[in-house]
Amino acid sequence: MGKTKSAGAPAKEADVPRSIWERLETAPRSGRATLTHPQIAAAAVALADAEGLEALSMRKLAESLGVATMALYRYVDSKDELLELMIDAVVDPSVLTADLGDWRAVFREIATRHRETSLAHPWLVAAQAQVPNLLTPARNEVAERMIGALDPLPLTGDQKMQFIRAIDGFARGASGAEVNRRMMMERRGYGPDGDVRLLLRGSMQWLLRSGRYPRMAKLVRDGLAPVDSAAEFEIGVDAMLDGLAVRFGI
Template structure:
């Protein structure tokens, strides 16, 4: 006979440890910190209940008394990293404050390269994430629009930053695996692309490259992308 389906739960609504017995040896903060250390050093795929239990020096089954599912472990990790956001006194300039938020999020993602993989609304309402969202809404107090629209703004900024950092991390990982330098790789690809454009088969691409043949300034691209998101939410006169 099939087993009874597990009932949905929210880890934050559960007690720190289920069951009877002696006082818990570990807190959720301990478990989250151990998981983050593993992910930072070895990547997200290295995080497992067994690996975290080993890091803490306890049995795997004991860990399940604290964290019922691996997904809960991920949620603890995201909450721990969300707690690293600096929550400052808003300046009154909502655009400047939200740009600061975006750049801080980017820095956190580079410090914890596994984080973009776990950026999901599912993990968006943990205690630390709620404090972060409340801070963003305080920064957005000068913007005269609905709270629903403000939440969309925060989500879109996070999406742009996540996409940008994911690309940065992938490029860095690929560069590390190349048997030649990044400069050699770029020169080879530019030469190939130039040859294809020179065939005349891609006139619009040729015109695009003719407009600006210099190297791409990725920092400027990010600034423009974030600015365009903010422009979309700026009230029109």
């Protein structure tokens, strides 16, 4: 009997399929091409912005582009590759202007920009959760800026990546929670910018009447201001940066 590959064995280089980005760089020019990848990405982003990611299909995208569905598979191998194109299209490194000599400003700007992009394209949260590979050219440029800002600091390569993952994780988590809250508010008829306390009125009244959660009840009775998502995000980013600076002694 022949040897079988162990489930945990690393794949050989020849077994790893080439990414769409490498294929785009190495593909010969063809006279048959009627679309470009930026055109496909822009059409997909427009559909997802208008109808949500769940409404995006290869068939609907093909219709919007005026081509047969199978024609799209000449450009992308799968829905995951389409999502990669879309993510890359909305991540714009050119808007990042913070001085690389100020690592705090660089990381704060990137985190804030991630929030702004997520709010502008609510489907981005779900798309990033579905795509296994987020090493797109635009995201790589953002990572280059983050690494560049950390290069002068006494950090190892692993520490730099821990630093980057910590900020990226916070930005994704906080932005995702805000996007989901806004979508829920809109579905319930309060509008995306409505006061979330309206949504929670029934549950809050039950909480107060139950008598089982005295600390939470006291906070509510003492009065809580409306949620200021932008301010809370800024506080969270600065707290993360302060904590990471202490953790890594920088």
